[in-house]
Amino acid sequence: MELFQAVILAVVQGATEFLPISSSGHVALCAKLLQLREDVPLDFVVVIHFGTLLAVLFYYREDLLAMLRSLVIQPQENPEETNSSRMYRRLFGLLILATIPAAAAGYALEDAVESAFSDVRLVGAGLVFTALVLATCSRLSGRKAMAETGVKEALTVGLCQAAALVPGVSRSGCTIAGGLLSGFSREWAPRFAFLLSVPVILGGTLLSAFDMITQGPSDGFDALTYVLSALIAGIVGYLSIILVTDSVKRGNLLYYSVYCLAVGLTAIATGFFLRT
Numbered sequence: 001m002e003l004f005q006a007v008i009l010a011v012v013q014g015a016t017e018f019l020p021i022s023s024s025g026h027v028a029l030c031a032k033l034l035q036l037r038e039d040v041p042l043d044f045v046v047v048i049h050f051g052t053l054l055a056v057l058f059y060y061r062e063d064l065l066a067m068l069r070s071l072v073i074q075p076q077e078n079p080e081e082t083n084s085s086r087m088y089r090r091l092f093g094l095l096i097l098a099t100i101p102a103a104a105a106g107y108a109l110e111d112a113v114e115s116a117f118s119d120v121r122l123v124g125a126g127l128v129f130t131a132l133v134l135a136t137c138s139r140l141s142g143r144k145a146m147a148e149t150g151v152k153e154a155l156t157v158g159l160c161q162a163a164a165l166v167p168g169v170s171r172s173g174c175t176i177a178g179g180l181l182s183g184f185s186r187e188w189a190p191r192f193a194f195l196l197s198v199p200v201i202l203g204g205t206l207l208s209a210f211d212m213i214t215q216g217p218s219d220g221f222d223a224l225t226y227v228l229s230a231l232i233a234g235i236v237g238y239l240s241i242i243l244v245t246d247s248v249k250r251g252n253l254l255y256y257s258v259y260c261l262a263v264g265l266t267a268i269a270t271g272f273f274l275r276t
Contacts, residue, residue: 003225003228006044006225006226006228006229007228007229007232008030009027009030009044009048009229010048010051010228010229010230010232010233010236011232011233011236012026012027012030013027013048013049013051013052013233013237014048014051014052014055014232014233014234014235014236014237014240015236015237015240016240017052017172017197017201017233017237017240018052018055018056018172018194018197018237018240018241018244019170019172019240019243019244019256020130020134020170020172020173020176020244020253020256020260021127021130021170021173021256021259021260021263022126022127022130022164022167022168022169022170022171022173022260023170023171024123024164024167024168024169024171025123025126025127025130025167025168025169025170025263025267026263029120029123029263029267043226044226044229045208046205046208046209047226047227047229047230047233048229048230048233049201049204049205049208049233050205050230051229051230051231051232051233051234051237052201052233052234052237053198053201053202053205054230054234055233055234055235055237055238055240055241056194056197056198056201056237056241057198058238059194059238059241059242060191060194060195060198063088063091063191063195064195064198066084066088067088067089067091067092069085069088070084070085070086070087070088070089070092071089071092073085087146087147091146091149091195094149094150094151094153094154095154095195095196095198095199096199097151097154097155097158098154098155098157098158098161098196099158099161099196099199099200100158101155101158101159101161101162102158102161102162102164102165102200103203104162105162105165106162106165109165113165113166113167119271120267120268120270120271121267121268121271121272122166122167122168123167123168123264123267124168124263124264124265124266124267124268124269124270124271125168125264125268126166126167126168126169126264127168127169127260127261127263127264127267128168128260128261128264128265128268129166129168129169129264130168130169130170130173130174130257130260130264131257131258131259131260131261131264132257133170133173133174133177134170134173134177134253134254134256134257134260135253135254135257136177137176137177137180137181137253138251138252138253138254138257139251140180140181141180141185141186141251142180142182142183142184142185143183143185144182144183144184144185144188145184145185145187145188146188146192148183149184149188149192152182153179153182153183153184156178156181156182157175157178157179157182157192157193157196158178158196159178160174160175160177160178161174161175161178161196161200168264168267170260171197171200172190172193172194172197172244173253173256173260175192175193175196175197176189176190176193176244176248176253178193179192179193180248186248186249186251187245187248187249189248190244190245190248191245194241194245
């Protein structure tokens with residue numbers, strides 16, 4: 001893989017992992033355009049996913065550290081510390097619960113999902129669906145925050161995340177929409193959605209890393225290119241989180257909807273024209 005190809009894929013992965021425009025759909029389309037569908041090394045996929053994982057870990061480091069502390073440290077006598085610890089411990093459990101639907105669906109439908117990526121028309125249809133979801137939820141705004149989040153809300157967002165297994169359907173878009181539909185505030189909806197992305201990205205990275213270890217490094221392994229790609233994916237991913245959280249707060253998801261609709265319809269038309 002040449003350096004410019006690696007940089008393009010790293011930018012696409014970093015941006016689309018968190019922007020509500022479908023990382024799976026854009027990486028698939030980008031690979032088609034670069035004619036890399038069969039040539040993207042597995043170790044490179046692991047590296048760029050690791051970069052985006054570092055981005056979300058760093059952005060939400062305070063929440064993540066608070067959850068870890070709530071699991072390993074006994075609450076102090078201070079009532080405020082006790083309540084905070086309980087709330088973060090509960091949040092940890094809700095995130096695990098919300099992860100189950102996507103994990104179960106991914107395990108059951110793995111082969112079908114992988115084969116779907118080869119059809120540009122399906123990717124385009126997924127992007128059109130994402131556009132409709134974003135347009136529907138763009139102006140929604142509730143009042144629920146962390147303290148008001150319960151099992152029902154967590155499962156709703158989790159089921160929305162499972163829908164994002166379909167190529168072209170945005171995971172971040174669906175989970176943010178699920179939160180807004182559940183009555184989350186515009187601040188809490190993206191925060192919960194991106195915290196929920198941690199086990200998903202971490203799990204996917206570890207599974208890919210395990211496969212990479214069993215297969216060994218690719219023939220085109222280049223340490224400098226891979227490190228640079230991970231850094232680019234992380235930086236772009238971090239900036240994307242900032243952009244999305246600000247967009248949700250302002251109720252500006254409609255812009256992403258228009259973009260997804262345009263790309264989706266183009267992909268569908270191109271797919272039928274080329275019969276891919």
